[in-house]
Amino acid sequence: MLTGLLLLTACSGGGGTATPPAAAPPSTSPVPSSSPAPSTVPSTPSTSVTPPPNAGKVVVLDPGHNGGNSANPKEINRKVPAGRGAMKPCNTTGTSTNAGYPEHAFTFAVAQEVGKALADKGIKVVYTRSDDTGVGPCVDERAKIGNSAEADAVVSIHADGSTSASAHGFHVAYSSPPLNAAQGEPSQKLAHTVRDTLRTDGFTTSTYIGSAGLSARADLGGLNLSTRPTVLVECGNMRNATEAAQMSSATGQTRYAEAITQAIEAYLTAQ
Template structure:
């Protein structure tokens, strides 16, 4: 269970965005079409994601983790909206995922992923946020959300990334879901699926529950 004692104001909405989707790999034409990515750029609609050396896919990890975080937040009175409803469909595209957060007037948007660094020695989590900010929500609120989730994950015993960002935070200008968000939004890369130790935690139900509790603590701390 999450340990945060934060009191969540009534009516708060959190959007959880589990990365990728189970049907993406067999629908290349759909997921490769370009969509708006912010800052005048386009990106492919979506991607297939990565996987552990043993074949556990990122899309399955993200979907399982999102359900765990959803249940923990709902138990604390938070209304949770998911950007996808199963792990067998295609997409939605990255611009549509951002729109769901905007349309929901979300107090926080948290995109859930695991990374796939080519270096098996690279390990640890990092949290991306949009920078330079394109609107007020992407400024101090998003950075505070990133820092709060980071601090709760560190407190739960998760190591910060050894290969991306600084002290678990990564400023990004190339992620469509963050660029297009009008709400405080972050993207959590929970670990490197190509690293044996990270993969063990990401692949186990107990590990995913630990991630879920820490991320939930971070969100509750931000909301409170």
């Protein structure tokens, strides 16, 4: 860097001798240091990963019935509280297709697919049963699992067994009249969201139960005893040939699972 030069000149006077200019001062430029210059490469800014919108929320999945129920009639016929002052059997065996494919296997397979898809989005998933070979749990215990988990949504997955082969379509049940705040608007909103999503995904609403795919129920213990937003979806009639074929196939199960997953995510996102 160039420094400014200060020029000193003598003043001229009458007859005086001019004073010679003073010697220039020594250079004051700094001597370069042997130390390396600080790095001028900019640091890479840290990037934060935005979590999925529903990460951390809790969903309880309740696959209906269980594979060991039919071999343990004493246990599943034991009476337990079912809400509204009623007592009902602990559980039931569920239904099956005419070819013998059981409801409990269908519900467990679908619940596992739904749970994996939700967990991949950071949602905490709790199941009311962890295998398809056990007994129960009873309906009151299933409700307690959802309540204890403080679930943001509880979805019980079932399939129906109407003896009419022409009866078909899904329906979504919710507790009515509501026994607490969660059974009111939150459960009804969850029911509508599940209904709307399944219908949008091409599933037909029930031709024989409820109205437009919705069914208000006062007799289902798992719904009556819940203090969290809870619905029960009957995915179709296992005695109807078309729906039985769909429920018995891996492709059909995946289709149900994808629709239920989308419905749960839509409900959680809207909260």
